[in-house]
Amino acid sequence: MVAKSVTIDFEFDWGSRIKSDYAITHVTEKLLQVFKKYNSKGTFFISTETLPNSEKYIKMIKNAGHEIASHGHNHTLDYDVKSKMDLYNQIEKSKKLLEDIMGEKVIGFRTPAFKRSRYTDEVLEELGFIYDSSTTKSKMRNRYKPMQYANSKKLIYVSISTIRDRFPSGIKWMNLFGTKLTGKKPYIIYAHPFDFLSIKDILKLYDKNKIPIHVLLFYTARIGSMLNTLANCIENSQTIKNIILQKNEK
Template identity: 30%
Template sequence: MTIDVEDYFQVSAFAPYIDRDSWPNLECRVEANIDRILAILAAGNVHATFFTLGWIAERYPAMVRRIVAGGHELASHGYGHLRASDQSRAEFADDVTRSKALLEDIGGNEVLGYRAPSFSIGTGNLWALDVLKEAGYRYSSSIYPIKHDHYGMPDAPRFAFYPNGPDGLLEVPITTVQLMGRNLPAGGGGYFRLLPYALSRWMMKQVNQADRQPAIFYFHPWEVDPGQPRPEGVGAKSRFRHYVNLERMEARIGALTRDFAWDRMDRIFLGKQ
C-alpha cells in the first residue's frame, strides 16, 4: 500500500494552469487528508509506504512525524514534484539528495525508497536509477509498465526487477494485469476511481493468485477530498481524470484494507524488520 504525498495543486496535469510560484499562497489541504488516511489505515491495521514530497515535509514536519509514529515507511517523492524526465542528471541528483536528507532529518529514519513524480523514469532516462543508488536509495517505484499519454514503459517487466543489472537499484513497478498481450493498469490512480471496485479487486486477486506476486497500489491524499478547490481553466481531459469519483475513494480504500493484506514496501521487497 503506497501513498504519494502531494497536494491537489501540485499534480503534473495542473502544471499548465497553476504557476509553481503560487504554491505557497494556495490553500493546503494535505495535512487534514493525511490524517484521514492514517485513521483509515489504523482501523484496518495496515502499514503503508508514504512517498512524500520534500516541499510538503518542510511545511508539515509534525504530519511527517505522525506518519512515522504510525509505523509507516517514509520514502521520497522528490522535493518539488518535478518530473525526472524534465531534469538533467545534475538537477535530478540535487533533487533526490536534498529530499532524502530533509525527510531523514524530520522523520528520524533512513529513507530507502523513491517514486518519481508521474512515473517519469523510463527508457530515455534509466540513468536516473544509477543516480538514486549513488544517493543512497535502495529501491524505486517509478516505472509503470503501461502505455499512457503522459508516462509509461510498456515493455518493462511487470514485477520487481533490476533495470541496470543485479548490482543496481531494485525497481518495483505499479501493478498491472496482462490481457490479450497488453498490460492493463490495476494499481490505483484514476483507473481505480473510474472502474467498478469489483473489477479492481478481481485484477489484484489475479496478480496475487495467478501470478503469485504482491500487488502495488497507490493513491494521493487529494483523492479522498471531494471538497478540494477547483482551479479555473483546467482542460476537460485533465479535469475528468482528476475529479472522477472522488466522493467514492475513501470508502474504496477502506474496502481494500478489508479485502487484502497490506504492508510497507521496505518490508516486502527489502526484508526490513
C-alpha cells in the same frame, strides 16, 4: 497471502500543478484512519517541497508505523529529461530533508509522474537507495513507459501493478475499473491525498486556482467513493520496506 502495499504519493495538489497543500492538510488524517481501521501499513513517498508545512504530517505518518520514502524535492514533471546533476541534487535534497526529520535512513524512491531518466539508476545507487518504485508495467505506453531505463543490478525494482492488464493501479483507475490486480507480485497500489477531496473542496480549489475543466470532470465523476475504494484494497497492506526484508529472509 499475496504481499501488497498501498502507497501514497504525498505532494501538492494535482501533482503540484498548483502549489496548494489543501489535500495534505484536509485528507492525511482521514487516510491514516482508514489504514488504522484495517490494521494496515503503507509507504508514503514524500515530495519535500511540501515542507515545512507538511512536517507535522510526516511525523504523524511515521509515528503510525508507516514507511517514509522519497518522491523527489520539487514535483516537476520533467524528471526524465533532467541533467544528471539536477536529478542528483533534487533527490539528494529530498533524502536529506526526510532523514533529518526522521533520524533514520530513507531506502526507497519513486520519481514524479513515473518519469525515469537514463540517470535514475546511477543517481539512486550513488545515494544509497535500496529500491525504486518508479517502474510500471502498464500498457498505456504513451503515458507510462514499462520498465523505462531500468537496468541496475543493485537496485530492487518494486513496480506499480496493473488492473485489467492495462491501467496502472492508481486508486483513481481502480475506482473506475475495479480493484482486481494482475501481473507480478507484490501488488503495489498508489494514491495521492488530492484523490480523496470532496466535490466541494475541488470547486473551491477550481475557483481559486483554475484547475483545467477536464481534470475537474474526471475527478467529480468519481467523488464520494474514493475512500471506499481505498478500504476495498487496503487489507493486508504492508510497507514496501517490510516486503523487501521478508523476501530477503526467505
